[in-house]
Amino acid sequence: MMHQHPRTASKVASSVPVLRIGAVGKQFGATKVLEKCSLDVDEGEIVTLLGPSGCGKTTLLRCIAGFLDADQGDVRIDGQDMGPIPVNRRPVGVVFQSYALFPHMTVARNVAYALKMQGIRGAEADRRVAGALATVSLQDFGDRYPSQLSGGQQQRVAIARVLVMEPRVLLLDEPFNALDAKLRSSMQVELRQLIKRLGLTAIFVTHDQEEALTMSDRIAIMRAGRIEQAAPPDEIFDYPATAYVADFIGTSNFWKASAAGGTVPLPDGQRRQTEHSGDVQIMARPHNLKLAEPEAGEWRGHVQFHRTIGALIEYHVETSDGVLLQVATMRQERAAPFDDGAAVSLHIIDPTYCAVYPAS
Numbered sequence: 075m076m077h078q079h080p081r082t083a084s085k086v087a088s089s090v091p092v093l094r095i096g097a098v099g100k101q102f103g104a105t106k107v108l109e110k111c112s113l114d115v116d117e118g119e120i121v122t123l124l125g126p127s128g129c130g131k132t133t134l135l136r137c138i139a140g141f142l143d144a145d146q147g148d149v150r151i152d153g154q155d156m157g158p159i160p161v162n163r164r165p166v167g168v169v170f171q172s173y174a175l176f177p178h179m180t181v182a183r184n185v186a187y188a189l190k191m192q193g194i195r196g197a198e199a200d201r202r203v204a205g206a207l208a209t210v211s212l213q214d215f216g217d218r219y220p221s222q223l224s225g226g227q228q229q230r231v232a233i234a235r236v237l238v239m240e241p242r243v244l245l246l247d248e249p250f251n252a253l254d255a256k257l258r259s260s261m262q263v264e265l266r267q268l269i270k271r272l273g274l275t276a277i278f279v280t281h282d283q284e285e286a287l288t289m290s291d292r293i294a295i296m297r298a299g300r301i302e303q304a305a306p307p308d309e310i311f312d313y314p315a316t317a318y319v320a321d322f323i324g325t326s327n328f329w330k331a332s333a334a335g336g337t338v339p340l341p342d343g344q345r346r347q348t349e350h351s352g353d354v355q356i357m358a359r360p361h362n363l364k365l366a367e368p369e370a371g372e373w374r375g376h377v378q379f380h381r382t383i384g385a386l387i388e389y390h391v392e393t394s395d396g397v398l399l400q401v402a403t404m405r406q407e408r409a410a411p412f413d414d415g416a417a418v419s420l421h422i423i424d425p426t427y428c429a430v431y432p433a434s
Contacts, residue, residue, distance in 0.1 A: 090153040091116050092275040093138070093243050099146035100133055100299075107133045109299045110147070115243075115277065120269055121304070122278040122286040125296035125322070131279045134296075135245055138277060140164045151242055162191070167236030168245045172252065173228050175220040175235075182207070182216035185235045192239075206238040210268070226257050233265070237272070244269065244276040250285065262288045283323055287311070295319050311359075317431040320357045327358050327399045330433065338430055341373040341393070346425045353433035360402035362427050363420055365389060365412055371419030375399070377412050387411050391418060 093115040100108040108130045115121050123131035136142040138149050140161040149156045156164055175184050182203055189199045207213045210230040220228055229249065236244065249265075250258045266289050269276050278289050286293050287307045294304040295318075303315040314320035317328070331338050333354045337345045340356070348354065368374055375393040382388075382405065389401040389412065399420070405411075412418055422428060 092119075092152060093277070094150040094153075095134070095138070095147070096150065097147035098134065098137055098144045098149065100130075100137060100142065101145055107299050108137070108144070111296075111299070111301050112147075113294055113301060113304055115275055118270070118273045118275060119291045120266065120276045120278060120289060121292045121294060122280060122290040123296055124280060124283060124286040124293050126281060129296040130299040131281075131296050132247060135168075135247055135277060135279050138243070139166055139168050139245055165242035166245055167239050167241030167243075168247065169232055169236050169249045171248045173220075173232040175228060175231055177220050179219075180216060181212065181218050181220070181223070181231050184220070184231055185216075185238050188235060188239050202238050202240075206234040209237055209272070210234045225253050226261055229253065229261065233268075242275065244274045246276060246278045248280055250280075258285075259288075265289070287323075293323075295322060297322075312427060314357070314429060317355060317357065317429075317434060320429055320431075325360050325400055325402075327360065327363070328355050329393075329397045329399075330354070331356050331430075333430065340422055340425060340428065342419075342421050343372055344422060344425050346428050346430060348430040350430055350432055355431050355433055357429040357431065358399075358422060359427065360388070360400040362423050363399065363401045364403060364407075364423055365391070365401055365418045365420060368417040368419050371421055373420045375418055375420055377414055377416045377418060379414055380411055382411070391420065393420065 091114040095111055095113040098108055098111045111134055113121070123134060125131050133142065137144045140156060140159065151165055176187065185203045185206055186199050189202060204213065207216055210233055212227065212230055212234065215227065220231065223231065250261055253261060262285055280286055290307055292304055292306055293310050295302045295310065297318055303310060303319050310319065310323055314323060320326045331354055333348050333350050333352065336347060338348050338354060338356065339345055373393065375391040377389055378392050379390040380387055385405055387403050387405055391399050391401055393399065
């Protein structure tokens, strides 16, 4: 069985995070790719960098690994500045999108390769390779070649090749991209459980929000080179800090309103407390809205379209003032769904889960 990277007693007692990203900036020519990115990652934590293509998440990962030098700020592991330390000496392990296994080498030799590069051979290398393969449940596959493995098994070899180095920080750059949807889903759960079992600290990069919600203890949402919000998945989903985060994670409904005196009126007659004043936009998730007969409320609309998705019914509703909203209800809430074209009233279930943002 693999052991986590040894730490000194002072590190255990210290409150210094395992990984500290301090105001990291990076430019390519005149283009700012990263701008004042700061993030602390604690012992045993899985943090996902999530955002669209081009937001800077892979660039930030490469700065942590040492493949790129930050132009501003610093990266510290256990309090030590990584700036002067070359890639091959940093206590990190990187799992890439492409597994990059050597086709002419057996599984065991692939895993042992990095040890060989560091001069670790003989019984110590054999012990660590056997431990790494056992950790990813491939202890009987050491003599096989990559071409004899499934996609999921190849990915496990790529992970074992990193684990054998006993890294302080595990870096994963969209590692599921080469897998089909069903295998991808099962591997997410498997990899999270493995990282947790080993007590590793990990940074995970993806553009897939469902993947991020599955894998993460915290998610750092990135936008145009900046970290917009870093928080646990439930907090990101329930209390998105900005309209961008709300729009990026999950499905969101937005409409305009005007706030004054510390509150903002909601269309169904309720009010929501807010620190904003003047023109604002309000966000509600589809599951925080419910539909009723039109005479049951003052916020009216018509069903444009509905569909059943397993236990849920998804409605697309146009309100009387022309706003398009999505509403998600459980099928058992009504004997029959509202038909397309039906007049309805809308109600907010819990106003505290409605977010208020400055008008865009």
